[in-house]
Structure formats: structure tokens, C-alpha cells
Amino acid sequence: MKSEIRNPKSEMPELPQPRTADHLPRPTLRRSTFDVQRSAFRVPRSAFFPFLLAALLPFPALAADLNQAVTAAMRYESGLDVVPLRQIEQAVRDAVANPSQRPALETALIRLLAPEATFEARRFACMQLASLGSDACLPAVSDLLKQPETVGIACLALGTHPSTKADDLLLQALTAHHGDTRVQIIVTLGDRRGAQAVTLLGPLARDTDRNTREAAIGALGKIASPDALALLATLRRDANTEIARLAALASLAAADTAALNHANNISTSIYEELLASDQPLYVRRAVLEGLLRMDADGGALRSLNVLRGTETALKPSALFHVRTLRDESASKVFAGELSRLSPTERVLLIDSLAARNDAAAREAIVAQTQAPDETVRQAAVVALVQVGDATVVPALVAALAKSAPSRQQPIEMALASLKGGAQVDQEIIRALETGPAAARPGLINATARRGSKSAVPALLTLAASADAATARAAFRALGQLAEPASLPAMLEHLLNLKSPAARGEAEAAAMKLLEREPDSNRRSLAVIQALSQTKDAEGRRSLIALLPACGDEPALATVKVERTSADASLREAALRALADWPNAAAVDALLTEAEQATENNERVLALRGAVRLLRQSIDLPLVAIKFQFQRALTLARNDDETKLVLSGLAGVQHGFALQLLAPHLDNPAVRAEAVQAAMTLSRRLCGAFPEPTKAVLQKLASLPIEPAVKKSAADLLEVMGHFGDFILGWQVAGPFVETGKSGEALFDVVFPPEQKDSPTTTWQIMPAGRLMDRPWQLDLASLFGGDHRVAYARTWILSETAQPARLEIGCDDGIKVWLNEQVVISANRSGDVVPGAEHAAITLNEGYNELRLKITQWTAGWGFCARIAKPDGAPLSGLNVTTVHPAVPRYLGSPAR
Amino acid sequence: MQMTSLIKRSPGSALNRRGFLSTLGAITSPLIIPGSVLGLNGAVAPSNRIVFGGIGMGNRAMHILPNFLAFPDLHFAAVSDARADRRQISKTAIDQHYGNSDCDDLPDFRDLLARKDIDAVFIATGNRWHATASMFAAKAGKDIYCEKPISLTIREGRELVTMARQHGTIYQAGTQRRSTQSYQFAREMVRQGRIGKVHTVDMQMWTGAAIPHESPKPIPDGWNYDMWLGPVQWRPFVPARVNGWAYFWDTGEGMHTDMGTHYTDQMQWVLGTDDTGPVEFEATDLVWPDPKQFMSETAISGTFKFRYANGVRGYLYQRGAFADRYIRYVGDEGWIQVDDETDIVTAEPKSILDAKTTGWVSWANAGAHIRNLLDCIRRRRPTLCNPEVAHRAQTICEATTISARLGKKLSWDPVKELFNDETANRMLYRQPRAPWRV
Structure with a gap:
């Protein structure tokens, strides 16, 4: 079962035992366009073809077949297969394309209405006849109207029938039934707007049965013919209040229909009668809205009268209607009413004036930003976002200055969202420079939200403010807006803070600028120069904290120098900077710190920093990573620290990690973490480093650990036993995409991994054995996911001699293969992974042969498999495969096969 | 599970620029307008709360219910569902939230619509019911929050539009991504x-x-x-x-x-x-x-x-x-x-x-969308997803x-x-x- 069905966020029903597409076999018939659907078919892969053909091939629609289908369909009941029903539906599609087939189809459907057919079969036929039935089917459908249990499906067929003969059938049947069966006929007549039904519906409107009454009166409202309207008028005055209520509601529908048909006198008459009555409020409100829509002046006068009247409950409708008035003077007229309205009503009117958005409306809204009631002021501020431009900035600034800080956010938001681009920016900057101080923090926040880079000079000035709120806001805004060129100025402000409370914001802003500066030399130069200009310890601590954001050699050297400072607080800041270092360059220094530390907290900090960097390290040689991990393990003084290092080992992309952690599996105190790391590594490395993986997995079998983990280990071993002679050790890189290009088009797009040893490509070890039923398949979909993208894979084949061979590839979807930089296979296609589907005769050089693959993804599944055999396809022994680049010292490499 | 633990942060508590733009008119806090002004079906709800009833209280309803209950100016008074178990579960949750046993359990939603103290309904039935239940509610004078899709035929959808206009119904469709900041x-x-x-x-x-x-x-x-x-x-x-x-x-x-x-x-x-x-x-x-x-x-x-x-x-x-x-x-x-x-x-x-x-705030939190409905009910103006x-x-x-x-x-x-x-x-x-x- 697909997890999404039970996803609590899902808005879909819960299915107890559904068979989803995941349970369907994967079609191998493919269509040509790239957006062809290939559902996530994953199981099982045997016996696909019978199912597949049934699922995808068109159903026969010949006359003989149709008759056979109808004969079979007549017996249909839930639980039986629906092949005949689907064949008939295909015949419907064929008949839509070819109208000459309709008579035969309708004849077949009529046959399906026969009494000997099951109810479900007849129901199915009625559904088809609802869209296809002609007069020919009416006699058979008429028979269904005779039996209460089939009246519903008969009405299904008749409800959309184009002929008035259908009305005749329904009217004939009306008197023969009672209860809900009769109601079914009544509502169908109402839906068909059958005017001739009015005479019969009259008495039924006063029937003793509630459903019948409701249906009959409702049908009269839909029919809305003169007879029906007259009858409804009478019913509205019926002594039975329930009948009168139903008639009033039906009259709403009838009046609306009359209005749409431009019979305004009729609808006005109905509306005015209902408005003056003691109908429920919602009815009176609805008729008021109906009248406002119909009034010749657009409802202006009526709205005004409602506002000046006493019926408070109707005022929201009138106030909303103001926005629809076409008269240009309406804004001025209604703005004049503002002072007479309650605050609540003013808010509603401001909303409507904003929707009108003319000069008078804007003027009125601006005035309301100074209203005594806060709710009204806020509504006016919100409205200005909709209608305002640079001219309303002063009003908003005044409102900002007048509001308590806790109430300023909506005004900041309004300033941030105000239309008018650079003009608004300039007005805000002017207010920053010359406006009231109380408004400054809010104005600064607004410039940040607007992304107003022209405000940076003003903000740099304000960063030097002694007012904490102003300085903090200015630094926050500078962090968002300033370019790296402002870094020296920013650091100078950091060192010369007028408001000490702003230090955190100042450091954060400087950090953001450093992150934005792509040139590490410039980053470190700026910070190191600033350091050289100050002796103030607090300032120096701030600058040291910025050095990790520089991340280059000069910055690291500076940290190391600060580590020798006489000032303990600076030494501590430097150690923290080392621990936060962004790349592996600090590993050695951190481990040295851990070795030499006299304080335990410093030792732990250094060790943690080193392990963090080692775990994510891609910029150290493998030999160095191994060495430093060994060093870290020896530095671990207790079980917690050993666990820390083991967790770091779990991130390594080489088999040595398994060898390093193996001894710790015997230590009960750290076993849980060691086992977890072993399983993580085994899943990742089983293809590339099978031998150390097998050793660890076998060891797990002998340990007293959770049965579930043991089973996982055994399962993985079992899967590895089926790897055969497929190549499972690969480095992969991806995914690579290009906007607007399909998987098919990406085949010819050259991405960096197509260059030998591309320096910009990050490779990772490809996990193997993820698909239990085909362990030799590498599953790119679960690693990279998505549609219309590309991945690359590479490995090295060590051959003791030059020799001919056969390369066999299976791929989903397209594949391009380079052997020692020569393309040997190229197939831009879509389809499932079929071993050997693509193959080539190759010649292996003596020594290392680089095999590089480009695998494109169209949609759904994505993966590949590969093996190298003798030219005749027989197994080829004596080859070694390694995912370790030949340039890496061999003693780290662990050949895999 | 205690309902209180289900209640999420009110979206109004984290006003930012986008939220601000999207809720023009919502200002910062619910605008409290006397019920007599609002025309809450002729009744003044206690503490000026808009009184809701729920029609269809299955999985989706229970997921979104905390977003309703989080608003202090909204009161959930009754539930209706074709399944007794779902009515019971939702009633229990609502009663736990309010610390009483007042939530009405009504098997027939027409009885819920007949309650004059209920101002609006939350419809989270299966899709087949959405338009029909909405039209029944509009006819009963209720304002509406209805899960998507709003209808299953185009004509039914047009009829709903017409009916909401005829009855002055304030209606919010549950396509809440309009109230979501990413969108x-x-x-x-x-x-x-x-x-x-x-x-x-x-x-x-x-x-x-x-x-x-x-x-x-x-x-x-x-x-x-x-x-x-x-x-x-x-x-x-x-x-x-x-x-x-x-x-x-x-x-x-x-x-x-x-x-x-x-x-x-x-x-x-x-x-x-x-x-x-x-x-x-x-x-x-x-x-x-x-x-x-x-x-x-x-x-x-x-x-x-x-x-x-x-x-x-x-x-x-x-x-x-x-x-x-x-x-x-x-x-x-x-x-x-x-x-x-x-x-x-x-x-x-x-x-x-x-x-x-x-x-x-993610789309999974429908709070802002419900807030928009509540404000529009009070102002008698169209919602974002009218x-x-x-x-x-x-x-x-x-x-x-x-x-x-x-x-x-x-x-x-x-x-x-x-x-x-x-x-x-x-x-x-x-x-x-x-x-x-x-």
C-alpha cells in the first residue's frame, strides 16, 4: 500500500486494502513522448505480459464483439470482472469518433436494459444512455420507470435527454408512484425545466409528504414559468408556514432566473415582497443583494438608505456593494458617510473604497489613517497597500510614529508592499533622514523588506546611532541589503559601535556580507585588516568569530596566531573559530589541539570539530582521512567520544571505514553506535567494497544485537550473494538538469562529468543491492529521484592483459558509455533495465580502464546494470574493479568485483 | 489523544509580508462585530463566536478540525455523518476540546441545518456529497467551508455558484493553497x-x-x-x-x-x-x-x-x-x-x-484559509476561494x-x-x- 494513501495530510479517503499502481507490473510497451506515464511499478517482475496487454491494448469494438460484450455485461454484478463493461465504454468512445456506429451501440445498450439483465448492468447502461440515448431508447427506459427500484436509473438516462418526449414519459410516470420514487421524477422534471409539469406539481406542493412538498416547490422555482411564478406567489401566502417558507426560497431562485432573463419587474416584485416580510435574516439579506444588483442606479441610493437606516444587520451587504457602483461620484458620497458609521462599519466601507481605488476613495482612506479608533486606522493602512503609491508615504510615516512599537508591524508591512518602486524607496529614505525618530526602526525594517539597496548609505549612517532599536534594525537591514563592497565600512561600524546592544546584529550582518563575497582573498583581507586596526578585545573577538566565514589559508593562519594570544578570551574565541571551520584544512590543527589540550572542555570542542569536518570531508585525500580518523579514535578518552568518532566514520565513502570500526563492534559500551554505523556503511559500500562489507555483516551475525538488525544484515548478505558478475562498484554524480529539457533532450547536453577528471564534479559511492528482486541493478531513482535529469557513473577495470571483451549494459532510460574516453555505446531511448539490452565489443587495455556512463532519466524508474564478459558472452575472470581513482595510493584501494 | 495537542498555532500569530498581502482586510486580529450586525442567522452567538456544524466527519475532517477549533471566535456545535463511529469520534474530540459534552451528534445533516444557532457548516464528506450538501446548506441560510472538489459535474458547480449568489452565502472551497505563503x-x-x-x-x-x-x-x-x-x-x-x-x-x-x-x-x-x-x-x-x-x-x-x-x-x-x-x-x-x-x-x-x-506555514495547515472564511462571514464579502x-x-x-x-x-x-x-x-x-x- 502506498504510504500517501494514509498520509495524514492527504485530503483523500483512506483505503483499507487498495491495490495501487505500485502493485501493477511495469509496462514495457512505451510510447514516444517523454511524458508517457510509467507508474512506480516495482513488483513483481514475473508474468508481466498477460496483464500488460490487458491493461494497455484497445478493447475490440466490432459489432460481434459488442454483442458478446453486452451478453456478458448483462450478468455483471460487483465482484465479477468488468471486461465487458470496459469494452462497451470503448465502443462509446468509438461511436463518439464515428457517429455511424451510434445506432448499433444504442441498440446494444437497449438490450442491456432488458429485465433479465442485472440491476448493475442496467444501471451501467443508463449511465451510457445519459450521454448517448436518442428517442430510440425511450420505450426501454420507459419500462424502467414502471418499477420503483429502477426509477432512479431511468431518471439518470432521462435527466439529460434532449427530447421533450422524455418529459412526457416522466409526467406519465408521476402519478404511478409515491414516496421518494415520485420525488425522483419530480426533481428530474424540475431539472429539465419542464413547464408542462406545473399543473401536476401544484397539488404536490401541498402533499403531506415532506420530501414531495420540497421537491415540488423546488421544481416550480426552477421552472419559473408564468404559471409556476403565480403558483409560488400563492404558496408564499399559504397558511402552512413550512410551505410558505419553502415557496419563499423557491421564489429566490425564480426571481434570479427572471432577473437573468431581464424580467426585472417580476424579480423586483418578488424581492421587495420578501424584503418587507418577516423572512429570516439570510433571506432578507439575499433579496437586498438581489435588488441592489438590479437597481437602475446600480444600487447606490438603496445602499445609502440602508446605511442611514436602522437595520444594522443589512448594512454589511450594502457596504460591500459600494465597490460595485459605477457612478464616479459614489466614492465621495459614501466617504461622506464614514463619520456617521460605527468603527466596524467604517472598516467595511474602507475596504470597499479601496476596491474602488479612485482619487476620492484614496483621499478618504488616507484621512482614516489618523482616525481615533485603532481598528479603523489599521484598516486604512491595509487599504493603502491596495491603492497607495509614493504620495501616501508621509501618511504612513505619521501613523508609524504615532503607534506603539507593538502595533507598528502592519504599517511596516504596508510600507514594504506599497507599489511605486524607486519613488517609494526615495520617499522612505527621505523619511529615514528627516522624519520622526520614533518611526525610524519601522522605516528601516520596511526598506529591508522592500529590498531597497539605495537605502544602504542611509542605513550605514543609522548603524552608528546610539539608539539601540535604530542601530539594531539598521544592521539587520544591512545584512540583507548591503553588497560585499560595504564590508570594510561594516567592519568599521562593528569595531566602533555606539550602541553595544547592537553587537549581535552587527556580527550577523558582517557574516552575511562575507557569505556574499565569492572571493576568499577579499574576505580574509577585510577581516585581517580590521583585526590589525584594533586592540579592543571585544572587537577582536567579534572579528575572530568571522574568520571561519573567510575559510582560506590566511584566515586559518590568523586563527592559529590568535590561539597563542595572551588574552584567554581571544584564545577561546580562536578555538571556537577553528571548531567552526568550514573545510578540512582545520582538521589537523583541531586534532593537535585535542592532543595538547590541558582543559577537557577545549579537548572535547576540538575533537568534535575535527570529527564534524572529517565526516563531511571531500577535500582531503583518502589516505589523510583514514589517518586522521585513526588519530581521532586514539584521542577518544571515553565511550561517548568513541561513539562520536564512530558516527563520523558512518559518513565515509571508502571501505577502510568498515575496517576501522570493526573492532568496536566487540565493545558492548559502544556497540549500538558501531552497529548503526556498520549498517549505514554496508548499505552504501556493499557494491564498491564487498569484501570488508561481507566481513562486517558476517560479524554482526555473531553478536548479541537486535534481531531486526541481524535480519537486515543477513538480508544484505543474501542480496550480495546474488550480485553475480555484474559490476556493482561505482562512483556516481548527479542529478544534472537543464530547464525545459526532457530526459530525451538531455542526452545530448554535455555536463561536467563528461570531461575526464572534471574538477567541479563531486562523486559519491553508489549504494548497491537496494532492489531485492534484482540485486544487480543500481537504483538511481532512490538516490537522486525526479524526472528529466541525468546521472553519471564511473569505475575502473583493472585488466592484467590487453584483451577483447563484451560490455553488456541494461539501462533505464538512455545510456552513453565511454571506455577510456571513447564512446562505445550510445542509445537515446526509454525503457526498463534489461541486462544486456545494450552491448558492445570492446578492447580492454592492460592496466586500469576507466568506464564512464551517462544515464538519462525520462520519467518514473531510473537505474542501470553492467557486466563485462568474454566476446561470446561467457564469464570473464581475472578482472578487478575499483571505485578508487587509480591516482590514489593503492594500499587504500580495495578491489571489488 | 487530547484535542488540545492537535491544535496548531494560529496562523494569525505569525504575520509576515506575504500573509499580510494575502489577507488584506484581515488586519491582525479577528474583527469582532456584534452578531446583530453580522446577521448570524438572526442569533447572537455566545461571545460573538461563529457557530459551526460539521457534515462528514471522516479522516479529512478530523485532520482539519483542529484548525477550526484553534479559533476562539469559532464554536463547533454539532456533527453529522452517515457513520455512527465517525460521529462519535468527532464528538468526543470536540467535547474534549471544549471540556463539556455539548457537541450535538446528528445522524441526518438536515437536522443540523435546521438548528438556527448554527451559522456555518464545514463539509468534508466524500466528493459525491460536496455540491449537494453545500446547496442544502445554502438553502438553509448557512455559510460554508467545503472541501474540494466542490462538485462532480460542471452544471452542479454552476448551480452552486448561482445558489450561493441567490442566498447571499459566504462560501469557501477547501483549496487552501491560496492561503499558503509559498503559493x-x-x-x-x-x-x-x-x-x-x-x-x-x-x-x-x-x-x-x-x-x-x-x-x-x-x-x-x-x-x-x-x-x-x-x-x-x-x-x-x-x-x-x-x-x-x-x-x-x-x-x-x-x-x-x-x-x-x-x-x-x-x-x-x-x-x-x-x-x-x-x-x-x-x-x-x-x-x-x-x-x-x-x-x-x-x-x-x-x-x-x-x-x-x-x-x-x-x-x-x-x-x-x-x-x-x-x-x-x-x-x-x-x-x-x-x-x-x-x-x-x-x-x-x-x-x-x-x-x-x-x-x-505549510498548506497542510488550513488555518489561514479558515480565517479568511471567518473574516468574510463577518464582512459579508467573497472569500479567496468563492x-x-x-x-x-x-x-x-x-x-x-x-x-x-x-x-x-x-x-x-x-x-x-x-x-x-x-x-x-x-x-x-x-x-x-x-x-x-x-
Whole structure:
């Protein structure tokens, strides 16, 4: 079962035992366009073809077949297969394309209405006849109207029938039934707007049965013919209040229909009668809205009268209607009413004036930003976002200055969202420079939200403010807006803070600028120069904290120098900077710190920093990573620290990690973490480093650990036993995409991994054995996911001699293969992974042969498999495969096969 | 589980620019207006709360219920469902929340609608009931929050629009992504022209299920199956079909009609076509369930295509995994995409994302959408997903459904709301079962 069905966020029903597409076999018939659907078919892969053909091939629609289908369909009941029903539906599609087939189809459907057919079969036929039935089917459908249990499906067929003969059938049947069966006929007549039904519906409107009454009166409202309207008028005055209520509601529908048909006198008459009555409020409100829509002046006068009247409950409708008035003077007229309205009503009117958005409306809204009631002021501020431009900035600034800080956010938001681009920016900057101080923090926040880079000079000035709120806001805004060129100025402000409370914001802003500066030399130069200009310890601590954001050699050297400072607080800041270092360059220094530390907290900090960097390290040689991990393990003084290092080992992309952690599996105190790391590594490395993986997995079998983990280990071993002679050790890189290009088009797009040893490509070890039923398949979909993208894979084949061979590839979807930089296979296609589907005769050089693959993804599944055999396809022994680049010292490499 | 633990943070508590823009008029806190002003069905609710009843209290309802209960100016007073167990579970949850046992358990939703103190209803039935229950509620003078899709036929949807206008009903469709900041951001960027002129909208929702054959079974105790069927013409009780109602024509119309409306709604909103729609529809690449194994009627996967009169094209893909849902607007200067699973927005050029703020609330929290309804009820103004908007979005799904069923590309007149094909026009409506017709 697909997890999404039970996803609590899902808005879909819960299915107890559904068979989803995941349970369907994967079609191998493919269509040509790239957006062809290939559902996530994953199981099982045997016996696909019978199912597949049934699922995808068109159903026969010949006359003989149709008759056979109808004969079979007549017996249909839930639980039986629906092949005949689907064949008939295909015949419907064929008949839509070819109208000459309709008579035969309708004849077949009529046959399906026969009494000997099951109810479900007849129901199915009625559904088809609802869209296809002609007069020919009416006699058979008429028979269904005779039996209460089939009246519903008969009405299904008749409800959309184009002929008035259908009305005749329904009217004939009306008197023969009672209860809900009769109601079914009544509502169908109402839906068909059958005017001739009015005479019969009259008495039924006063029937003793509630459903019948409701249906009959409702049908009269839909029919809305003169007879029906007259009858409804009478019913509205019926002594039975329930009948009168139903008639009033039906009259709403009838009046609306009359209005749409431009019979305004009729609808006005109905509306005015209902408005003056003691109908429920919602009815009176609805008729008021109906009248406002119909009034010749657009409802202006009526709205005004409602506002000046006493019926408070109707005022929201009138106030909303103001926005629809076409008269240009309406804004001025209604703005004049503002002072007479309650605050609540003013808010509603401001909303409507904003929707009108003319000069008078804007003027009125601006005035309301100074209203005594806060709710009204806020509504006016919100409205200005909709209608305002640079001219309303002063009003908003005044409102900002007048509001308590806790109430300023909506005004900041309004300033941030105000239309008018650079003009608004300039007005805000002017207010920053010359406006009231109380408004400054809010104005600064607004410039940040607007992304107003022209405000940076003003903000740099304000960063030097002694007012904490102003300085903090200015630094926050500078962090968002300033370019790296402002870094020296920013650091100078950091060192010369007028408001000490702003230090955190100042450091954060400087950090953001450093992150934005792509040139590490410039980053470190700026910070190191600033350091050289100050002796103030607090300032120096701030600058040291910025050095990790520089991340280059000069910055690291500076940290190391600060580590020798006489000032303990600076030494501590430097150690923290080392621990936060962004790349592996600090590993050695951190481990040295851990070795030499006299304080335990410093030792732990250094060790943690080193392990963090080692775990994510891609910029150290493998030999160095191994060495430093060994060093870290020896530095671990207790079980917690050993666990820390083991967790770091779990991130390594080489088999040595398994060898390093193996001894710790015997230590009960750290076993849980060691086992977890072993399983993580085994899943990742089983293809590339099978031998150390097998050793660890076998060891797990002998340990007293959770049965579930043991089973996982055994399962993985079992899967590895089926790897055969497929190549499972690969480095992969991806995914690579290009906007607007399909998987098919990406085949010819050259991405960096197509260059030998591309320096910009990050490779990772490809996990193997993820698909239990085909362990030799590498599953790119679960690693990279998505549609219309590309991945690359590479490995090295060590051959003791030059020799001919056969390369066999299976791929989903397209594949391009380079052997020692020569393309040997190229197939831009879509389809499932079929071993050997693509193959080539190759010649292996003596020594290392680089095999590089480009695998494109169209949609759904994505993966590949590969093996190298003798030219005749027989197994080829004596080859070694390694995912370790030949340039890496061999003693780290662990050949895999 | 205690209901209090289900209650999530009120969306109003984290106002930011996007939320601000999207809730113009909502200001920062609920506007308390005397009930007499609001016309809350003639009754003044205690503490000026808007009183709700729930119709259909299954999984979806229970997921979203905490979003309702989180609002102090809303009171949930009654529940109705065709299943007694679901009524009991929802009543218990609501009573726990309020610390009393007042929630009314009403097997027939018409009794709920008859309560004069109830101002509005939350409808989360199966799709077959959405339009019918909404029209019953409108006729009873209730305002409405209804889960999507709002209807299962185009005519029914238009009738709902008309009826809401006739009765002055404030109606919010549960296409809550309009109230979600990630989608609001994408819309604003498109409307600001940041990706140039939009020419294509790509949407993807997941592969549909197939329901295996099953014979009729006895109706379980506590079920009112007749009420469950409602406007659907009678069929025998088959558990797999009842639970898998989404995959049959007259109860659900399949995944692209159900979930697809979220995305077509977004497309309409962003393109500014809320009162109209495409002029051409086509369903292609359809993969149907194997009729030997499965009784479900709707396609497992497919591509649903539409074209607007100005040439803009939409592609709704029903494919892939649940987590792969997205909507992408492609313009002549770039693109912007919202990943529906994660709410992550991506774009090209990437500078578009500079304007992005943080702290967004996921679409999974419908609080802001409900807030919009509450404010609109108080102001008697249309909601973000009012009936016209929702109907137009749903029309796209319905029209492609009809195209799929007929195997034909269809032209559409969005003014007259008619196809260029008489057979297709007869599929605009399906006669409902009495007495479930307003």
C-alpha cells in the first residue's frame, strides 16, 4: 500500500486494502513522448505480459464483439470482472469518433436494459444512455420507470435527454408512484425545466409528504414559468408556514432566473415582497443583494438608505456593494458617510473604497489613517497597500510614529508592499533622514523588506546611532541589503559601535556580507585588516568569530596566531573559530589541539570539530582521512567520544571505514553506535567494497544485537550473494538538469562529468543491492529521484592483459558509455533495465580502464546494470574493479568485483 | 489523544509580508462585530463566536478540525455523518476540546441545518456529497467551508455558484493553497513579471490507485449506507468501492479530478482567469486499470492538457509518487515552481528567490484559509476561494474527465459553459438520486 494513501495530510479517503499502481507490473510497451506515464511499478517482475496487454491494448469494438460484450455485461454484478463493461465504454468512445456506429451501440445498450439483465448492468447502461440515448431508447427506459427500484436509473438516462418526449414519459410516470420514487421524477422534471409539469406539481406542493412538498416547490422555482411564478406567489401566502417558507426560497431562485432573463419587474416584485416580510435574516439579506444588483442606479441610493437606516444587520451587504457602483461620484458620497458609521462599519466601507481605488476613495482612506479608533486606522493602512503609491508615504510615516512599537508591524508591512518602486524607496529614505525618530526602526525594517539597496548609505549612517532599536534594525537591514563592497565600512561600524546592544546584529550582518563575497582573498583581507586596526578585545573577538566565514589559508593562519594570544578570551574565541571551520584544512590543527589540550572542555570542542569536518570531508585525500580518523579514535578518552568518532566514520565513502570500526563492534559500551554505523556503511559500500562489507555483516551475525538488525544484515548478505558478475562498484554524480529539457533532450547536453577528471564534479559511492528482486541493478531513482535529469557513473577495470571483451549494459532510460574516453555505446531511448539490452565489443587495455556512463532519466524508474564478459558472452575472470581513482595510493584501494 | 495537542498555532500569530498581502482586510486580529450586525442567522452567538456544524466527519475532517477549533471566535456545535463511529469520534474530540459534552451528534445533516444557532457548516464528506450538501446548506441560510472538489459535474458547480449568489452565502472551497505563503509568493512573482510572459503551466499529482474486484457485503452496523450514497444512484454495498470511492465516476472521478483541482485553482489564480477558463481540453497517455483484476473506473495515470484563448497551455500530469507533486509556471524569461510536498519554491533566475521571506506555514495547515472564511462571514464579502473561483478551477478537471471518457479533444466556450460536442454537453450533468436534490 502506498504510504500517501494514509498520509495524514492527504485530503483523500483512506483505503483499507487498495491495490495501487505500485502493485501493477511495469509496462514495457512505451510510447514516444517523454511524458508517457510509467507508474512506480516495482513488483513483481514475473508474468508481466498477460496483464500488460490487458491493461494497455484497445478493447475490440466490432459489432460481434459488442454483442458478446453486452451478453456478458448483462450478468455483471460487483465482484465479477468488468471486461465487458470496459469494452462497451470503448465502443462509446468509438461511436463518439464515428457517429455511424451510434445506432448499433444504442441498440446494444437497449438490450442491456432488458429485465433479465442485472440491476448493475442496467444501471451501467443508463449511465451510457445519459450521454448517448436518442428517442430510440425511450420505450426501454420507459419500462424502467414502471418499477420503483429502477426509477432512479431511468431518471439518470432521462435527466439529460434532449427530447421533450422524455418529459412526457416522466409526467406519465408521476402519478404511478409515491414516496421518494415520485420525488425522483419530480426533481428530474424540475431539472429539465419542464413547464408542462406545473399543473401536476401544484397539488404536490401541498402533499403531506415532506420530501414531495420540497421537491415540488423546488421544481416550480426552477421552472419559473408564468404559471409556476403565480403558483409560488400563492404558496408564499399559504397558511402552512413550512410551505410558505419553502415557496419563499423557491421564489429566490425564480426571481434570479427572471432577473437573468431581464424580467426585472417580476424579480423586483418578488424581492421587495420578501424584503418587507418577516423572512429570516439570510433571506432578507439575499433579496437586498438581489435588488441592489438590479437597481437602475446600480444600487447606490438603496445602499445609502440602508446605511442611514436602522437595520444594522443589512448594512454589511450594502457596504460591500459600494465597490460595485459605477457612478464616479459614489466614492465621495459614501466617504461622506464614514463619520456617521460605527468603527466596524467604517472598516467595511474602507475596504470597499479601496476596491474602488479612485482619487476620492484614496483621499478618504488616507484621512482614516489618523482616525481615533485603532481598528479603523489599521484598516486604512491595509487599504493603502491596495491603492497607495509614493504620495501616501508621509501618511504612513505619521501613523508609524504615532503607534506603539507593538502595533507598528502592519504599517511596516504596508510600507514594504506599497507599489511605486524607486519613488517609494526615495520617499522612505527621505523619511529615514528627516522624519520622526520614533518611526525610524519601522522605516528601516520596511526598506529591508522592500529590498531597497539605495537605502544602504542611509542605513550605514543609522548603524552608528546610539539608539539601540535604530542601530539594531539598521544592521539587520544591512545584512540583507548591503553588497560585499560595504564590508570594510561594516567592519568599521562593528569595531566602533555606539550602541553595544547592537553587537549581535552587527556580527550577523558582517557574516552575511562575507557569505556574499565569492572571493576568499577579499574576505580574509577585510577581516585581517580590521583585526590589525584594533586592540579592543571585544572587537577582536567579534572579528575572530568571522574568520571561519573567510575559510582560506590566511584566515586559518590568523586563527592559529590568535590561539597563542595572551588574552584567554581571544584564545577561546580562536578555538571556537577553528571548531567552526568550514573545510578540512582545520582538521589537523583541531586534532593537535585535542592532543595538547590541558582543559577537557577545549579537548572535547576540538575533537568534535575535527570529527564534524572529517565526516563531511571531500577535500582531503583518502589516505589523510583514514589517518586522521585513526588519530581521532586514539584521542577518544571515553565511550561517548568513541561513539562520536564512530558516527563520523558512518559518513565515509571508502571501505577502510568498515575496517576501522570493526573492532568496536566487540565493545558492548559502544556497540549500538558501531552497529548503526556498520549498517549505514554496508548499505552504501556493499557494491564498491564487498569484501570488508561481507566481513562486517558476517560479524554482526555473531553478536548479541537486535534481531531486526541481524535480519537486515543477513538480508544484505543474501542480496550480495546474488550480485553475480555484474559490476556493482561505482562512483556516481548527479542529478544534472537543464530547464525545459526532457530526459530525451538531455542526452545530448554535455555536463561536467563528461570531461575526464572534471574538477567541479563531486562523486559519491553508489549504494548497491537496494532492489531485492534484482540485486544487480543500481537504483538511481532512490538516490537522486525526479524526472528529466541525468546521472553519471564511473569505475575502473583493472585488466592484467590487453584483451577483447563484451560490455553488456541494461539501462533505464538512455545510456552513453565511454571506455577510456571513447564512446562505445550510445542509445537515446526509454525503457526498463534489461541486462544486456545494450552491448558492445570492446578492447580492454592492460592496466586500469576507466568506464564512464551517462544515464538519462525520462520519467518514473531510473537505474542501470553492467557486466563485462568474454566476446561470446561467457564469464570473464581475472578482472578487478575499483571505485578508487587509480591516482590514489593503492594500499587504500580495495578491489571489488 | 487530547484535542488540545492537535491544535496548531494560529496562523494569525505569525504575520509576515506575504500573509499580510494575502489577507488584506484581515488586519491582525479577528474583527469582532456584534452578531446583530453580522446577521448570524438572526442569533447572537455566545461571545460573538461563529457557530459551526460539521457534515462528514471522516479522516479529512478530523485532520482539519483542529484548525477550526484553534479559533476562539469559532464554536463547533454539532456533527453529522452517515457513520455512527465517525460521529462519535468527532464528538468526543470536540467535547474534549471544549471540556463539556455539548457537541450535538446528528445522524441526518438536515437536522443540523435546521438548528438556527448554527451559522456555518464545514463539509468534508466524500466528493459525491460536496455540491449537494453545500446547496442544502445554502438553502438553509448557512455559510460554508467545503472541501474540494466542490462538485462532480460542471452544471452542479454552476448551480452552486448561482445558489450561493441567490442566498447571499459566504462560501469557501477547501483549496487552501491560496492561503499558503509559498503559493502566494509564486503568484506574486509571476504577476510582477519576474519570469516574463507565462506560456506554460506544468502541474503534477500522483499516480492513482486501482481497486480490486469485490462482491457485495452486508452493511456494517452503525452505517447509514443510503445516506452515504446520497445523490448517487443506488449500487450494492461493496466495501472496496465504498472505501475507494475516489476511483469511480459517480463518487469521485479519479485522482486528477480530486487533487488536480488544487493545481488548476492555482493556475487560474496566477493567470488571473478566475472568472473564465481554458477553451480546449484533452486527456492523453491514459493508463486504465486492468478490468480483469480491478473494478475501479478511473485512469491510473495520464496527461490532462488545456489551452487558454491567449495560447497559454496547462499540463496536469497524473504520475509518479505522492511526494513528487508540484506546479511550475514557465515564462519566456524564467520559471518558478512550488514543490507541493515540501512547500519549497525554486526558480530561474534564482534572483527571484531573493524576495522570499521565511517562516512560512505549510498548506497542510488550513488555518489561514479558515480565517479568511471567518473574516468574510463577518464582512459579508467573497472569500479567496468563492464558488465562482472554485467552480472554474473544477471545470478544468471535469472537462478533462469528459475528454478522457469520450477519448476526444474538446473545445469549450467558457462564457456559455458548453462544449462543441453534444455528447460531451450531456455529460455536464448527472441526474442525482432523490430526495438529494435542492
